[in-house]
Every structure is written in C-alpha cells, then in structure tokens.
Amino acid sequence: MLEILRRIVQEVNGARSLDAALSIIVRRIRKAMQTDVCSVYLRDDERDCFILMDTIGLNASAIGQVTLKPGEGLVGLVGQREEPLNIEEAPSHSHFRYFAETGEERYSSFLGVPIIHQRRVLGVLVVQQREKRQFGEGEEAFLITMAAQLAGVLVHALSTGALARLSDTGTQALLNGIAAAPGMAIGEAFVVVPSANLEAVPERVPDDIEAEVLRLREAIDCVRHDIRQAAERLASRISAQEQALFDVYQQMLGDAALGNEVEKRIREGQWAPYALSRVVQRHVNYLERVDDNYLRERAADIRDLGRRVLAHLQKDSNARKPVYPERTILVGDEISAAQLGEIPREKLAGLVALRGSSTSHVAILARAMGIPAVMGMNDLPISRLAGTPMIVDGYRGRLILRPQPDLLVRYESMIEEEKALTSMLESEQSLPSETSDGFRIRLMINTGLAVEMSGSPAARIDGVGLYRTEVPFMMHQRFPSEKEQTRIYREQLQGFAPLPVVMRTLDIGGDKSLPYFPIEEDNPFLGWRGIRVTLDHPEVLMVQLRAMLRAAEGLDNLRILLPMITSVEEVDTVSRLLDRAIQEMRDDGVQIERPLLGVMLEVPAVIYQLEALASRVDFFSVGSNDLIQYLLAVDRNNARVSALYDALQPAVLRALDHIARESRRLNVSASVCGELAGDPIGALLLMGMGYRVLSMNAPNLSRVRAAIRRVSMEGAQGLVSDVLALHSLTETRELVYQRMKEWELAHLLPPRD
Structure with a gap:
C-alpha cells in the first residue's frame, strides 16, 4: 500500500491540470482499493458547497452538476464533521440524499474521508461498492492517508487559477x-x-x-x-x-x-x-x-x-x-x-x-x-x-x-486609510510618549541596518533598545575583524549619542546562519544558538567585546545584551570575559568604564532564576518573540503551526506579568523588545503590567505612541487586571478588542476578518 500511495502522489504531482490530477486520483484509488466507485468532491468557498469534480463509477454527466451544502447528504456530513464516515447501507442513513443523475442507487457501501489542509476542508474523497459491507480498518486507513497526502497537491492546483473551475465568478x-x-x-x-x-x-x-x-x-x-x-x-x-x-x-x-x-x-x-x-x-x-x-x-x-x-x-x-x-x-x-x-x-x-x-x-x-x-x-x-x-x-x-473586483476595491480602500492614518500619526512623532495622566513610557527602536535609522531621528526616540550585531556579520564573507566591527559600532553609538544603544552580542543559530559559518541541526531552535555559540568560540566573542568597548570610548552610551541565556554560569563566564576585555583596553590606553550588562529573558527557564540573575546584571530585556515561541512550543516560522503563536495566550500574559512584578521587587529595570512591544495592544498591556521601556521596529513607533497618548495608566492597569482573570485566548482577544473600541483606538489595529 505504501508503494501504491507513493506512486499515486507522484503521478498527481506530475499532472498538468487540475482535471488531470483528479482523474488520476479517482482511477488509481478505485484500482488500488478494488471498489466499484471512487469520486472526489471539492469545496467551493464562494458558493459554500461541495461539488462533484470527478468520478469513476457514477454517471459522468453528473460531474460539475451535483452540489451539496455542508451537512447535506453523506458527503456534506463528512465535510461538516471533518471526519470519516464508513457505513454498510448508505441509503438507510438519515443524511442520505439521492441524486438521480449520479446512478448511485446501485451502490450500498459508502466510505468518505475529508481532504484537509491546515485545518481547512478542501473536499471529500469517496469510495462506494454495490455489496452491503463495511469497509475494513485497513481500507479506511489507506483512504485517510491518501486524502492527507493529496491535500497539499490539491492546494497547489487550486491556487493556480488557470486550472481551477470551482466557481463561475472567477479564479x-x-x-x-x-x-x-x-x-x-x-x-x-x-x-x-x-x-x-x-x-x-x-x-x-x-x-x-x-x-x-x-x-x-x-x-x-x-x-x-x-x-x-x-x-x-x-x-x-x-x-x-x-x-x-x-x-x-x-x-x-x-x-x-x-x-x-x-x-x-x-x-x-x-x-x-x-x-x-x-x-x-x-x-x-x-x-x-x-x-x-x-x-x-x-x-x-x-x-x-x-x-x-x-x-x-x-x-x-x-x-x-x-x-x-x-x-x-x-x-x-x-x-x-x-x-x-x-x-x-x-x-x-x-x-x-x-x-x-x-x-x-x-x-x-x-x-x-x-x-x-x-x-x-x-x-x-x-x-x-x-x-x-x-x-x-x-x-x-x-x-x-x-483578486475579484470587490476585494480589490476593499483592499484599495484599506490601503488609502492606512496612508491617511500614517500621515496623521506622523504629525505626532515629535510629541512625548506619555499617557493621558502623565506617565512617561520610553520608546526605543530595534536596528541592525542603516536604512532603519533613516526614518527615526534620535529626537523622536529614547535610544536603541536592540542593535542586532549579527546583521553586519551576515553582510560579510568572513568574520569581520575587530577594526571593521569597531567602525560599524562607532557609527551606531555616535549616531544616537547621547541616547543609550543596547548592543546584543552575536546571535546566530536557529533560523539565522552565516554563509561562512553554517549551522545545520535537526532542531536548530533548541540547539546551538545565541550565547552558546559565542561561549564555545570565545575568540569570536572577545573580538566583539573589544570592538564594542573601543567604539564606545568617550561616548558612554553602550549597553551590552546577552542572548539565549539559560543559566547564571553563562552570565558569569561572559562577565569574566568582559572584565578581561576592559582590562586589555585599559592596558592599550583606552579609557573605558564598564558598560551596563543585561540579559535577554527569552528561555522560560530564566523566569525562575530572576533573583540570581538580578545580582549579576544591570538590566533585563524580555525577548518576546522567542519567549512566546518557547512557552507555547510553536515554531513561529512554520506556516503549519504559526497561527498557534499568539501573544494574547493567557499563559504568555501571566509570564510577562510575573517578570514585571519580580523585576520591580528586585529593583532591576526590565524592557521588552520584539513584535509584542511594537503592537498597540501589546504596548498597552505591557505598560499596564509595569514595563516602562519598549523597543520595536521603527515603522511601529507611530501607532504605539498614538495608543499610549490616548490611554491612561489606570485604564491600562485595569485592562491587565481584567485579562489576567480570563482563561481562554478567545475571551482575552474579544475583551482586548472591545476595550480598544471603547478607547476609540480600533483604527490603530491591523485589519481583522
């Protein structure tokens, strides 16, 4: 069966049209399962129904003519329930619907399985037989496996409009x-x-x-x-x-x-x-x-x-x-x-x-x-x-x-509204990021490329909350020398002086690799990345630390941030290397004070080590992207599961609130950098939790600033109190969106379906 399955999928992959693919499916499956009938019904989203697209065994004249709504007939029932239906005598089933044009009155046994791709029902695969019998477990398992394998192939075919004929209104x-x-x-x-x-x-x-x-x-x-x-x-x-x-x-x-x-x-x-x-x-x-x-x-x-x-x-x-x-x-x-x-x-x-x-x-x-x-x-x-x-x-x-004309008009309208909003928000960029009751929130930017600085004059921001040092490394064909790194870092530090610049040490691994230093692992996000790489290569880390220190001479706005920290031993090791680099600089005649040292809180383990870390570092920076990814066990870059990655999950919000409370108790400043900080909803929640420093990509500054200026600290704290009492993502999301409407901030949010 595995060999048959492989061959059918290969043939379907090689089909030059959707019709050809469907013809291969019904003929090969009928032959493999030795049944009287094999049919495939595909879902038409425009008309909200399942259409008979090909069959061998039923009357060919019924192709394209037979349609069933979800829940209608046995096929519609399979599509609605999203699970197989295996019955011995189909006509006796309460959902059976007879279509005279199909000639299916000749067949008793019915086995239907849904074709599903990324939680979306694409269609239903059906086999039927004259004799009254229930299809065996092996046959059912084969058809389920066949449908799962064909789902991706059908998405390919359906997405090429020249091949699709599901809707009369277009492609x-x-x-x-x-x-x-x-x-x-x-x-x-x-x-x-x-x-x-x-x-x-x-x-x-x-x-x-x-x-x-x-x-x-x-x-x-x-x-x-x-x-x-x-x-x-x-x-x-x-x-x-x-x-x-x-x-x-x-x-x-x-x-x-x-x-x-x-x-x-x-x-x-x-x-x-x-x-x-x-x-x-x-x-x-x-x-x-x-x-x-x-x-x-x-x-x-x-x-x-x-x-x-x-x-x-x-x-x-x-x-x-x-x-x-x-x-x-x-x-x-x-x-x-x-x-x-x-x-x-x-x-x-x-x-x-x-x-x-x-x-x-x-x-x-x-x-x-x-x-x-x-x-x-x-x-x-x-x-x-x-x-x-x-x-x-x-x-x-x-x-x-x-896109259909009506959808084009809708998107054109949304794009124009977005341009108008951007223009309006731009006029507020010189105003302070203060709540309506006078609390100041420091807004910083994430950089790594020169282009990111062009739209963010220092007068509008409070500094750089995250400078990605791996970006210059990616743009070289080898590890950049200490002299080259010093020049790059000096440009950044001078460009934003006297505002602080938080420079993260080299953070490669995961989905970021260097062309001259490839890292290939089965599970890179749980592998050799961040501080683990540079501690295993202290020669690379020492060159980078010396370059940062040399670049900061006379400016005093350098902050150093360590990525992917999971234990105090890692911090202690880096701290010793930093002290050694400082001493080497002083021996060379460079007068430099020890810069503030911070750690990224992005691995769940550090949530339970905050007290020990607080005695070793000067500040915390919550890396919300990775922290959420690890808390939810969701690879946000995997299209199959990325929809499960959501910052409003109750567990995520409780973890962030815990970090904020512990940081205040330990008297260590805590900021948040990542997509959550650059989202108006996320910024208000973080503000209500007690975070006073948010770092984001420059294009997000205007919306976040506008949200902060239109809400009171008391209102944000009330929102946090309310969401922490909830236990489901759906409830949390509805409450947050409702509150944004009450505050007349819905226009700052991304479009919703």
Missing part, C-alpha cells in the same frame, strides 16, 4: 503563510528564479522562437562539452563501466532524446527554460514510478542533466535587463537581500517567498523599508505566477491571487 485563490512584514500591497508578480532550479522556472511565451531553439542547442552543446571534459579528467581514475555513464549522458542529450522533445515544446510556444523544465520533470516523474530499480536510478541522471542545461540557459537569460512592473510583487523560492536591492525602490510593492521567516535578513529589511511581506508560502506554485495580479496582506500573512 480568485487565497493562500496563507507567515506574516513577515506588516502592510498591504496590490501589484503584479515578478518571479525571481534560483539558478538551475527546475521546479521554479516561470512560464513565458518567447518573443523569437528560432532564437529560443538556438539558445537551447547552444546550452546543450555547452553541457556536452562540460561532460566530455569531465570524462577526460576522470579517465585515469574510474573504470570503463563508470566511464560508460558519460556516454549515456551524451545519448540522453541527443536529438532523439531530450533535445527533440524540448525543441518541440518551444515551437508550441514555450520559452526554452520552461520547456526544458517540463520535459525533464516529465521524464523524472515517469522513471521514478517504474518498477525497474535501474531505470528509477536514471531519474537522478536526467534531473542532473536538466539542471546543467538550465544553468547555461540562465546565464544567457539572466544577462538581459529585467523589466519590472510598476507595482512589483517580488515572488521567489527564497528571496535574498541582493535580489531585493536589484529592484528600483519606487517599483517594489511587496514580497512573497516560499521559504524564509519573520526574523530572516530579508524580512528585517522589508520591515525597515515598509514593504509588506508574506513568507513560508510552502504551497505556492511560483512557476506559473509571472505577471499574476495579487494582493499581499502582511498583517494576516495572506496572499490573494487574481
């Missing part, structure tokens, strides 16, 4: 990912293609077919030459049998093999890279399905050859200057900062990436530039999206393909 498709940078944008997709990635080649119509054919032939000739040279270099070191493999490669590239087929597709209207990718993937999918082990292994050879030819094609095609749409939505598998920098700023409207996270380098840059971004779009078929109109909703982590 709009909605997908969810990770909200990486706030804001909303309407634009046109520009797909960036990784070098030699066969799965990510966009579909285009060539301007000159003969030129495309010539490009293909030249690329194949280049690969032939490369293979010939490789064979000659290895001739003395491999056997004749292995040498023959190179001859096989040459044959595969011949006109009778790949070359002719790709050329045929080009003449049918496809540009060379896309034609090549389709042909190669078709051969690979076929070879991976055959029973012969030797032929299955040849699939890897075909794939490798395809990548080699594609690399040569892209050398030529990439040399052409791209033409960007006026409102460019940059779409890619994994977008780099360099790709971001190639697009004129006035044309860049939004970002969408299959991979990446809210804390990735490009996400940080997008937030700093005010560009909406959605990442973790695992099920996005980017190869077919070039030129597709779309909406990027960076608040909800949502991408809407080919």
Whole structure:
C-alpha cells in the first residue's frame, strides 16, 4: 500500500491540470482499493458547497452538476464533521440524499474521508461498492492517508487559477503563510528564479522562437562539452563501466532524446527554460514510478542533466535587463537581500517567498523599508505566477491571487486609510510618549541596518533598545575583524549619542546562519544558538567585546545584551570575559568604564532564576518573540503551526506579568523588545503590567505612541487586571478588542476578518 500511495502522489504531482490530477486520483484509488466507485468532491468557498469534480463509477454527466451544502447528504456530513464516515447501507442513513443523475442507487457501501489542509476542508474523497459491507480498518486507513497526502497537491492546483473551475465568478485563490512584514500591497508578480532550479522556472511565451531553439542547442552543446571534459579528467581514475555513464549522458542529450522533445515544446510556444523544465520533470516523474530499480536510478541522471542545461540557459537569460512592473510583487523560492536591492525602490510593492521567516535578513529589511511581506508560502506554485495580479496582506500573512473586483476595491480602500492614518500619526512623532495622566513610557527602536535609522531621528526616540550585531556579520564573507566591527559600532553609538544603544552580542543559530559559518541541526531552535555559540568560540566573542568597548570610548552610551541565556554560569563566564576585555583596553590606553550588562529573558527557564540573575546584571530585556515561541512550543516560522503563536495566550500574559512584578521587587529595570512591544495592544498591556521601556521596529513607533497618548495608566492597569482573570485566548482577544473600541483606538489595529 505504501508503494501504491507513493506512486499515486507522484503521478498527481506530475499532472498538468487540475482535471488531470483528479482523474488520476479517482482511477488509481478505485484500482488500488478494488471498489466499484471512487469520486472526489471539492469545496467551493464562494458558493459554500461541495461539488462533484470527478468520478469513476457514477454517471459522468453528473460531474460539475451535483452540489451539496455542508451537512447535506453523506458527503456534506463528512465535510461538516471533518471526519470519516464508513457505513454498510448508505441509503438507510438519515443524511442520505439521492441524486438521480449520479446512478448511485446501485451502490450500498459508502466510505468518505475529508481532504484537509491546515485545518481547512478542501473536499471529500469517496469510495462506494454495490455489496452491503463495511469497509475494513485497513481500507479506511489507506483512504485517510491518501486524502492527507493529496491535500497539499490539491492546494497547489487550486491556487493556480488557470486550472481551477470551482466557481463561475472567477479564479480568485487565497493562500496563507507567515506574516513577515506588516502592510498591504496590490501589484503584479515578478518571479525571481534560483539558478538551475527546475521546479521554479516561470512560464513565458518567447518573443523569437528560432532564437529560443538556438539558445537551447547552444546550452546543450555547452553541457556536452562540460561532460566530455569531465570524462577526460576522470579517465585515469574510474573504470570503463563508470566511464560508460558519460556516454549515456551524451545519448540522453541527443536529438532523439531530450533535445527533440524540448525543441518541440518551444515551437508550441514555450520559452526554452520552461520547456526544458517540463520535459525533464516529465521524464523524472515517469522513471521514478517504474518498477525497474535501474531505470528509477536514471531519474537522478536526467534531473542532473536538466539542471546543467538550465544553468547555461540562465546565464544567457539572466544577462538581459529585467523589466519590472510598476507595482512589483517580488515572488521567489527564497528571496535574498541582493535580489531585493536589484529592484528600483519606487517599483517594489511587496514580497512573497516560499521559504524564509519573520526574523530572516530579508524580512528585517522589508520591515525597515515598509514593504509588506508574506513568507513560508510552502504551497505556492511560483512557476506559473509571472505577471499574476495579487494582493499581499502582511498583517494576516495572506496572499490573494487574481483578486475579484470587490476585494480589490476593499483592499484599495484599506490601503488609502492606512496612508491617511500614517500621515496623521506622523504629525505626532515629535510629541512625548506619555499617557493621558502623565506617565512617561520610553520608546526605543530595534536596528541592525542603516536604512532603519533613516526614518527615526534620535529626537523622536529614547535610544536603541536592540542593535542586532549579527546583521553586519551576515553582510560579510568572513568574520569581520575587530577594526571593521569597531567602525560599524562607532557609527551606531555616535549616531544616537547621547541616547543609550543596547548592543546584543552575536546571535546566530536557529533560523539565522552565516554563509561562512553554517549551522545545520535537526532542531536548530533548541540547539546551538545565541550565547552558546559565542561561549564555545570565545575568540569570536572577545573580538566583539573589544570592538564594542573601543567604539564606545568617550561616548558612554553602550549597553551590552546577552542572548539565549539559560543559566547564571553563562552570565558569569561572559562577565569574566568582559572584565578581561576592559582590562586589555585599559592596558592599550583606552579609557573605558564598564558598560551596563543585561540579559535577554527569552528561555522560560530564566523566569525562575530572576533573583540570581538580578545580582549579576544591570538590566533585563524580555525577548518576546522567542519567549512566546518557547512557552507555547510553536515554531513561529512554520506556516503549519504559526497561527498557534499568539501573544494574547493567557499563559504568555501571566509570564510577562510575573517578570514585571519580580523585576520591580528586585529593583532591576526590565524592557521588552520584539513584535509584542511594537503592537498597540501589546504596548498597552505591557505598560499596564509595569514595563516602562519598549523597543520595536521603527515603522511601529507611530501607532504605539498614538495608543499610549490616548490611554491612561489606570485604564491600562485595569485592562491587565481584567485579562489576567480570563482563561481562554478567545475571551482575552474579544475583551482586548472591545476595550480598544471603547478607547476609540480600533483604527490603530491591523485589519481583522
């Protein structure tokens, strides 16, 4: 069964249309389970019903005609309950509904399972049989497994509007990912293609077919030459049998093999890279399905050859200057900062990436530039999206393909309202961040890139609450020297002097790695990251500490922050290294006082070590992003579970309140940096708990300042008291939103569904 399952999924993956995919599903499953009928019903969200999309066994004329509302009929019941239904005599069931056009009166047994992707019911998979019998446990388990495997494949197909025929009103498709940078944008997709990635080649119509054919032939000739040279270099070191493999490669590239087929597709209207990718993937999918082990292994050879030819094609095609749409939505598998920098700023409207996270380098840059971004779009078929109109909703982590006119109007209105709000809030930026009853809240910014400073004059803020030193490390091809680091840190310290600048020591690992110092682990967020890395490499930490101290000479605004602290031993070790670095500086004639030393509270274990830590450091900084992630055991960068990451969870709020109370008792200042501090609701809750210093990304300053200025400290404390008495996220969220409406602050919040 596992082998059958694998083959069906591979065939469906290789289907060129939704109709073809559904046809494969019903035919292969009926054959595998030896049933009389297999049908697939897909959900139409526009009409709120399940439509019979393909069947083998029922009357073909019923396809597209039979529809059932959730809860209607056996299929609707499966979709509504989101669980399998296995019955021996279907017509006797209370929910059975007869459709004369299907001819299903001939069948008694019924087994239906929901097709679910990320908690969303996409459809129902059904098998039926003439004889009265209940399907066995093994059969039910197989169909459930089949539906789970097909869910992602169907999302792919349904999200390409050219293939979908679920709704008569158009081909709009909605997908969810990770909200990486706030804001909303309407634009046109520009797909960036990784070098030699066969799965990510966009579909285009060539301007000159003969030129495309010539490009293909030249690329194949280049690969032939490369293979010939490789064979000659290895001739003395491999056997004749292995040498023959190179001859096989040459044959595969011949006109009778790949070359002719790709050329045929080009003449049918496809540009060379896309034609090549389709042909190669078709051969690979076929070879991976055959029973012969030797032929299955040849699939890897075909794939490798395809990548080699594609690399040569892209050398030529990439040399052409791209033409960007006026409102460019940059779409890619994994977008780099360099790709971001190639697009004129006035044309860049939004970002969408299959991979990446809210804390990735490009996400940080997008937030700093005010560009909406959605990442973790695992099920996005980017190869077919070039030129597709779309909406990027960076608040909800949502991408809407080919939006309907009414939705376009709605988003255009929200974008205009956001611009008006931004303009209004900008006029308040020179005003103090004080509550309506006179309590001052210090607002600081998180930086790491020069662009983040441009919109945040020092006069409007109280300093830098978090300077990410890993960003300069990422922009080098090696560890930056002490002299290079000193220059970078000096620019930051001077730029904000006399305001304090909190510099976090190198924080790599997790989802942040350096190109010259890769860290690959099965579970990186619980692995070698933060202070663990630098304590294992004291030579790196010492260079950084000396650079910070040297950069701070004569300024006295440096604060040092330690990431990922889990024990007092780690703090003691760093403290000794810091004292040693200070002494070395003084020996060199640099007059420097010991800067304030703080720790990030982001690992739950430190919540129970606050007293011991308070005797060793000068301040606490709550890293809300990681603290919430670890408290809830949710990887916020995993699109499958990111919706479970919520700062308003009662456990999170109680932990934050506990830290605030303990910090006051221990007389240690505590600030909060992270997404929560930059959210108007989060800022008011933190203020009510007793936090007086909040650090956030610069674009969030205006909304947070406006919220603080319109609420009293007494009101914020009352809100905290009320939410801490609640026990569910739903109750907490409703109370908070209701209070924001009462305070007339709802316009400061991100859009809600």
